[in-house]
Amino acid sequence: MNAELSILDLFLQASLLVKSVMLVLLSMSLMSWAMIIQRSRALSQASQKVERFEDRFWSGVDLSQLYQEVKARKHYLSGSEQIFYAGFTEFARLHRSNGGVPEGVMEGASRAMRVSLSKEVEELETHLPFLATVGSISPYIGLFGTVWGIMHAFIGLGAVKQATLAMVAPGIAEALVATAMGLFAAIPAVMAHNRLSHKVNRLENDYANFMEEFSSILHRQAFATPKEQ
Structure with a gap:
């Protein structure tokens, strides 16, 4: 037996089922x-957008002017911008048609922002369930391949009169590669899922805080007297 068997050699010598397991894990x-890289970039961009928009929002710009700026690119909005656009649009619509009932105006605006917040968070969580699934099931898939490979190796020993370690070692080695590949797939997925989930939670808190602060501003406008407006 060649003591310098590579992972490729072990893969080629493995049974069809173990090969299938290895290919699935790969x-x-x-x-x-691919999803880790894509989500990391997307969440980093989302964080930058939140910071830029909130800097603009709290710069003292007139909200109507800011709304027109945001409305001009309404098909490309995300995060705090989308929540602002949804809330202000509904607020303005209800204020024109139902200005005498500020409670109804605020309820409608708040509802629009909550729906928008929910959609934005759902977008941030894209692919995270897949990473959680990979992290949880990959070791078991690898273990299944290992058990099958070892069982296959020992069954083969039953056909010979004198069993030696040299005869069973390659089969066990190729089976253990499946476990190693399962861990190789699972560990980065689990670590990335935890890190990305933390970023999503932080962005969700930023969105929720902005929504509450913007709601307070709209509340003051809704309940302001004509002279105050």
Whole structure:
């Protein structure tokens, strides 16, 4: 037996089922890495957008002017901008048609912002369930391949009169590669899922805080007397 068997050699010598397990784990690992990179970039961009928009929002700009700026690119909004656009649009619509009932105006605006917040958070969480799935099931898939490979190796020993370690070692080694690949797929997925989930929670808090602060501003406008407006 060649003592310098590579992972490729072990893969080629493995049974069809163990090969299938290895290929599934490799595919899951590649897909999870693609999603990790894509989500990391998306969440970083979302954080930057929140900071830029809130700097603009609290710069003292007139809200009507800011609304017109945001409305001009309404098809490309996300995060705090989208929440602001949804809330101000509904507020303005209800204020024109139902200005005498400020409670109804505020309820409608708040409801629009909550719906928008929910959609934005759902967008931020894209692909995170897949990473959680990879992290939780990959070790078990790898273990299944290992158990099958070892069982296959020992069954093969039953056909010979004198069993030696040299005869069973390659089969066990190739089976253990499946477990290693399961861990290789699972560990980065779990770590990335936890890190990205933390970023999503932080952005969700930023969105919720902005929504509450903006609601307070709209509340003052809704309940202001004509002279105060």
